[in-house]
Amino acid sequence: MTVMRRLFLGAILGLAALLPAPVTSAQSTTGGTLTIEVLDVGQGDSIFIRSPEGKTALIDAGPTRDGAVQLLRKQGVERIDLAVVSHHHSDHYGGMEQVVRGLSPRYFLATNSHHATRMYLKLLETVESEGLAIIEPNDRTRRIELGSVDLFVFPQTPEDRKDENNNSVGIRLVYGEFSMLLTGDSEARERSAWLREHPDLIERTTILKLAHHGSRNGVDARWLALTRPELAVASLGRGNDYGHPHPETVSLLKRDGIPLLRTDLFGTIVIESDGHAWKLLSPKLATRGPPRQDDLDRVAAEVEAEPTTRPRTARAR
Numbered sequence: 432m433t434v435m436r437r438l439f440l441g442a443i444l445g446l447a448a449l450l451p452a453p454v455t456s457a458q459s460t461t462g463g464t465l466t467i468e469v470l471d472v473g474q475g476d477s478i479f480i481r482s483p484e485g486k487t488a489l490i491d492a493g494p495t496r497d498g499a500v501q502l503l504r505k506q507g508v509e510r511i512d513l514a515v516v517s518h519h520h521s522d523h524y525g526g527m528e529q530v531v532r533g534l535s536p537r538y539f540l541a542t543n544s545h546h547a548t549r550m551y552l553k554l555l556e557t558v559e560s561e562g563l564a565i566i567e568p569n570d571r572t573r574r575i576e577l578g579s580v581d582l583f584v585f586p587q588t589p590e591d592r593k594d595e596n597n598n599s600v601g602i603r604l605v606y607g608e609f610s611m612l613l614t615g616d617s618e619a620r621e622r623s624a625w626l627r628e629h630p631d632l633i634e635r636t637t638i639l640k641l642a643h644h645g646s647r648n649g650v651d652a653r654w655l656a657l658t659r660p661e662l663a664v665a666s667l668g669r670g671n672d673y674g675h676p677h678p679e680t681v682s683l684l685k686r687d688g689i690p691l692l693r694t695d696l697f698g699t700i701v702i703e704s705d706g707h708a709w710k711l712l713s714p715k716l717a718t719r720g721p722p723r724q725d726d727l728d729r730v731a732a733e734v735e736a737e738p739t740t741r742p743r744t745a746r747a748r
């Protein structure tokens with residue numbers, strides 16, 4: 432991919448220190464508030480992160496051209512520091528060109544996987560023409576400092592030419608004692624490689640974003656045994672054509688007593704942490720720490736009884 436520019440490691444200022452670093456070394460927190468929003472973008476992913484210092488990152492931009500940028504604008508976001516495309520599928524990058532044009536990120540993090548549609552190549556051209564600095568995962572763990580929040584970017588596994596999901600960028604977000612695991616749509620092959628080679632990046636995470644929208648191939652018992660999350664979140668569209676979340680995923684989580692929060696039932700999921708405790712803020716459910724399964728079931732039943740107002744999202748993967 433010729434438009435990809437290599438980022439010179441020493442040239443980074445302020446936002447991103449790309450350093451090999453032990454992931455266990457939690458920084459001393461400021462006591463300020465980290466906010467993570469799993470945006471309700473339908474059948475796709477878009478996750479907005481704001482550090483206590485106001486540094487911002489957007490991981491993926493949902494399936495539609497304007498969805499993510501409009502949601503962010505509505506809450507007064509005018510620019511972001513870092514844009515990430517977890518992998519080259521349009522339910523993750525569909526809105527990224529508008530984000531790059533409209534929210535002026537300084538940095539762009541994506542792999543150089545060969546899976547590239549014309550639409551993805553067009554996004555890369557925009558990234559280039561807007562002058563963003565490009566960061567690629569490589570064979571070492573990289574640390575990106577978002578103020579006092581660390582994003583640890585997993586070493587990239589060998590490219591899977593058949594299944595782009597297995598070329599997902601893996602990120603562990605760490606703020607004090609709080610952590611969240613974001614691994615795109617990674618399936619068993621990629622997750623097994625990480626489990627084998629980098630268990631330190633995976634173990635004991637506060638919140639797990641389910642890979643692949645709650646698909647049966649986005650999680651397994653070993654992954655849960657190592658991550659041991661207090662909460663799982665999944666981003667997906669209501670009435671999607673893939674049957675996400677799959678019943679196997681739901682029962683695996685129930686078996687381990689892990690509550691699951693879904694954007695199709697709860698809308699945008701907002702999580703706040705001071706680096707020690709965390710809370711959940713959603714118009715439908717607000718809790719300190721993990722919600723109770725009873726409450727989740729009650730809200731889910733209420734939502735499912737409502738008529739579907741959102742269009743079906745059949746196009747996205």
Ligand SMILES: [Zn+2]
Pocket residue numbers: 475476520522523616643644748
């Ligand atoms: Zn996806």
